[in-house]
Amino acid sequence: MRRNIPSLQGLLCFEAAAKHLSYTFASQELFITQSAVSRQIQQLEQFLGLSLFTRTRHGVELTPAGQQYYKSIKPLLLGIEQSTLDVMSHKGLGGTLKLGVVPTFATRWLLPKLHRFNANHPEITVHLETSTKPFLFNEHIFDAAIYAGTQQQIDHWPGTQTHFLMKEDVVPVCSPQLIQQYFPHAQMVDDFSYDLTDDQLIQLPLLQQTTRHGIWQEWFEMCQIPHPKPYDGQRHELFSMLAVAAHHHMGMALIPQMLIEQELIKKELVIASRRRLEGVRSYYLVHSSQEITPIIQKFVDWIKQELENSSFFDKY
Template sequence: MRRNIPSMQSLLCFESAAKHSSYTHASQELCITQSAVSRQIQQLEDSLQLELFTRTRHGVELTVAGQQYYNLIKPHLLGLEQSTLDLMSHKGLGGTLKLGVVPTFATCWLLPKLHRFNEIYPEITIHLETSTKPFLFNEKIFDAAIYAGTLQQIQHWPGAETHYLMKEDLIAVCSPQLILKNFPEAVRISEFSYDLSPEQLIQLPLLQQTTRPSIWQEWFKTHEMIHPKVSAGHRHELFSMLAVAAKQGMGMTLIPQILIESELQNKELVIASSKKLLGSRCYYLVHSRQESSPLIQKFIDWIQQELSISTHQQ
């Protein structure tokens, strides 16, 4: 071993045998003999001074130490494989960005526009994974993340460089059918918005967000209204789930307008009131203060430009 790193061949044999609980299946997957697999794993056990497998009637089984080691090395082997595929795909002329993104922002705003980034920078590959909580950049989970939180939360993110994207101002929306059902005489003030009176608003059923159960209380209190059932209604965790429920006429909900651009354009949702709830949270792009790169900067410049266009269109 060099610097206490086992040979790659022994690690691959161990990972395959652990995955299949079989030296035979590992040998078939790796296109080597079963005795070669056994020899590599024996060398690994000797170097670690630990037993990684025990024999069973049907093959092999990981020991407690073996299971721990398998769980630890598996993501690193997958990462090496992905990094190799990434390098091969862009021929060393671009690179790969692994981004953690809050779920609704990813599905409702970023993904529908990401093809435009790809048209400008075809040499950069983007990998998206959903993430709702801060993490340590030294864990190498993501190159950067798009995170929705308060300024205090962002300031307490260790080692992070932050770039402001937008505020999370919330608007009240529902299906047009829900308004017409309750108020057939209601008049739109624009192509996709009404401005219902307080008396009308409190008659509509509400959709609640699980992670922010007091959000409707804040909205009604801010605009000096009292709803008799302000905490009642179906509860869903994500903005995307609330949008789907609202489209089905299940109630009125609070959502950032920028996340429902297509629903408003398609008239699946309408704005029920001109009154907004100015959010305490904002969207930020964060990356390691130590590892800024030209790839990250290109993505930051692009997303800020796209957000500026979306904001001006509202």
């Protein structure tokens, strides 16, 4: 059966003209004549049976159908180009893993360890793109994603397979200077931690996470501490932002230990209480519901091995 796919040259001419809203600029980008661009777009419009552009005094504008079509094919053409470059660079061996990942996990946990995956699998190149929202595989050209969410969110993520990685447990942390400011005689119980009393904990200013409004209330309830204002304090979206604010003595934040190992080692942050809140969120590796590829399987195996060999901080 003949497939309903127009010529690639026609799509490239349309994409360039839609990007610049100009046949002239499209011809310069593609190194062909303006008349060739116009002819290719006419043939594409005949194939589709509709108009993609309307002419104006200053060039061309996309029709509503043209806008929709441009939005749809742009990432697909980019994917074809990237796949072509990947197979050329790898000479048919190995390949590329295009991975979506939540920002703080990417910068604080994954990237510092990724060199070990590269050493074990030099035939695989990993490309990372970050987002705080669920990755839609039908809209983004991703092979897989690492996402922090609830089991309910994972269950309602259509067309995917998931691999559980770990729970997102959080502990209260702040700068040692903040503790000394409020409690100059407080003593550390080990190299990384204090064990502040309930009365001391409720005196420290709080730092809130924008997307998890009730997290401090959950922690205080777990500890059976009646905090008068558990929702007060500066709000920041990402764990990395909370870590910076805490480092600059702005307050106490709830952050997963695995994301602040370097701050703990350098004594930029300390654990204010060893009581951790087992979060309802967990980290998952997610990919489409199609059969898992050898490249994704290698990455899943590697990341699970890294978690098994995780830092001693996770054992605190």
